[in-house]
Amino acid sequence: MNRIIKGTTVVFWFLAIAFSSLDLASAQEVNIGVIMPLTGKVAAVGIDTLHGAMVAAKEINDEGGLSVGGKKSKVTIRSYDDEASAAKAVAGMQLLKDRYSVPAVIKGLSGPTMACLEKNERLGILLIGFFKHPDATRQGNKLVLRHQQTTAEDARDNAGAAAKILKPKAYAMISDTSDYGKASAEGYEDVFQKLGVKQVASEWFDERTQTDFRGQLTKIKAAKPDVIMLTAHDEASSGVIIQAHELGIDAPFVVTTGFGVTAEKLTGPKLIEGYMRRIEFTSKIPWPPANARYRTELYPAMGFKEPAAGFGISAYASVHIILQAMQKAGTTTDALKIRQAVPLVVPLPEKYNTTGVTAFLEDGSGVIPGGMGVYREGKLVPISLK
Numbered sequence: 001m002n003r004i005i006k007g008t009t010v011v012f013w014f015l016a017i018a019f020s021s022l023d024l025a026s027a028q029e030v031n032i033g034v035i036m037p038l039t040g041k042v043a044a045v046g047i048d049t050l051h052g053a054m055v056a057a058k059e060i061n062d063e064g065g066l067s068v069g070g071k072k073s074k075v076t077i078r079s080y081d082d083e084a085s086a087a088k089a090v091a092g093m094q095l096l097k098d099r100y101s102v103p104a105v106i107k108g109l110s111g112p113t114m115a116c117l118e119k120n121e122r123l124g125i126l127l128i129g130f131f132k133h134p135d136a137t138r139q140g141n142k143l144v145l146r147h148q149q150t151t152a153e154d155a156r157d158n159a160g161a162a163a164k165i166l167k168p169k170a171y172a173m174i175s176d177t178s179d180y181g182k183a184s185a186e187g188y189e190d191v192f193q194k195l196g197v198k199q200v201a202s203e204w205f206d207e208r209t210q211t212d213f214r215g216q217l218t219k220i221k222a223a224k225p226d227v228i229m230l231t232a233h234d235e236a237s238s239g240v241i242i243q244a245h246e247l248g249i250d251a252p253f254v255v256t257t258g259f260g261v262t263a264e265k266l267t268g269p270k271l272i273e274g275y276m277r278r279i280e281f282t283s284k285i286p287w288p289p290a291n292a293r294y295r296t297e298l299y300p301a302m303g304f305k306e307p308a309a310g311f312g313i314s315a316y317a318s319v320h321i322i323l324q325a326m327q328k329a330g331t332t333t334d335a336l337k338i339r340q341a342v343p344l345v346v347p348l349p350e351k352y353n354t355t356g357v358t359a360f361l362e363d364g365s366g367v368i369p370g371g372m373g374v375y376r377e378g379k380l381v382p383i384s385l386k
Contacts, residue, residue, distance in 0.1 A: 052312025155187025
C-alpha cells in the first residue's frame with residue numbers, strides 16, 4: 001500500500017512539473033529588446049549586456065514566468081546587433097517593434113542611445129540602461145531611464161580624485177571620438193582648469209576601428225604628463241595601456257567605467273597597478289548579495305564562455321525593473337504606464353538589486369551610490385577622498 005501511495009505521489013509530482021512547463025510553453029510572450037554592438041571592437045560590452053538580460057529572463061521563466069493581471073507570460077530577450085552605429089541602432093529599434101512589439105529596450109552606448117531617443121517615444125518604447133550622455137534625460141523624453149551617473153559627472157569625479165590623490169601639475173587625455181569621449185574630455189578640462197593643472201596633450205581615436213595607438217601615445221610621452229585620463233571601453237582602453245607600457249610611459253592612467261572585466265583580463269594586474277577608476281555598485285568588493293549570486297550561481301549556470309562583467313550585471317537589474325514595473329502597472333505593452341510604475345519598484349528587492357539604484361528622478365535619471373578606487377594586485381580598492 002505504501003509503495004502505491006509513494007508511486008502515486010511521484011506520478012502527481014511529475015504531472016505537476018509537466019503541466020507547469022506546458023503552461024509556460026503555451027503562455028504569451030513578453031519581449032524585451034537589447035540593442036548593442038554584438039560584433040566589432042566593442043562587442044564585449046554588448047555581449048555582456050545581452051548575457052545579463054538573458055540571465056534575468058531565464059530566472060523569471062524558471063520561477064514560472066511573469067504574472068501580470070492574472071496571466072502568465074514567458075519572458076523572451078530579442079537582440080539586435082547595432083555594431084555601435086547610431087543609424088543601425090535606430091533601424092534595430094524599428095525592427096524589434098515591428099517584429100516583436102517590444103515595449104522596452106536595453107541600451108548602453110551613448111551615441112546610439114541618443115539617436116534612438118529621437119524616435120522611441122513615437123514607437124512606444126521605453127529605453128533603459130547604463131548610457132551616460134547627460135542630454136539623454138534633459139530633452140523631456142518621457143520614455144527614458146538611465147541608471148548611471150552621467151559621463152560628465154564621472155569625469156569630474158575622476159579628475160577631482162586624480163588631483164587630490166596624485167597631485168599632478170600636468171595631465172594628458174586620450175579619448176574615443178564618440179559622445180562618451182567628448183563629454184569626458186570636457187569634464188576633465190573643466191575640473192583641471194579650475195585647479196590649475198595644465199593640459200599638455202589631448203589625443204583622439206576611434207575605438208570601433210583602431211587598434212594601434214602608438215602615434216597618439218608617442219605624442220603624449222613627449223609631453224611628459226603626470227597623469228593620463230583615458231576614455232574608452234574594454235578592448236581599446238586595454239590596448240592603449242598595453243602599448244603605453246611598451247613605449248615606456250610610466251605616468252599613471254585614470255580610466256573610466258568603460259574599463260571593465262574584459263579590459264582587466266587583457267591588461268593583467270601588473271600593468272594597471274596604482275591606476276584609478278570609479279567604483280560603482282556593480283564593481284563593489286565585497287560583492288553585494290545579488291551581485292554575488294549573479295556571479296557565482298546565475299551566470300555560471302548559463303555556460304557562457306565570456307567572464308561576467310558590470311554591463312551584464314546592470315542589464316540584469318534593468319530587466320527586473322521592467323518586469324516588476326509591468327506587474328505594478330498591470331500591463332506588458334503600454335510603455336508609458338510601465339515607465340510611470342518604475343519609481344514604485346526601486347530599490348529592487350535585495351535578491352535582484354545588482355545596481356544599487358535607490359530611485360529614479362522625474363527626468364529619468366537614476367540615483368545610485370559610488371566612489372573612487374585604486375587598483376591593487378588586480379582588485380579595485382576603495383580610497384578615501386576626505
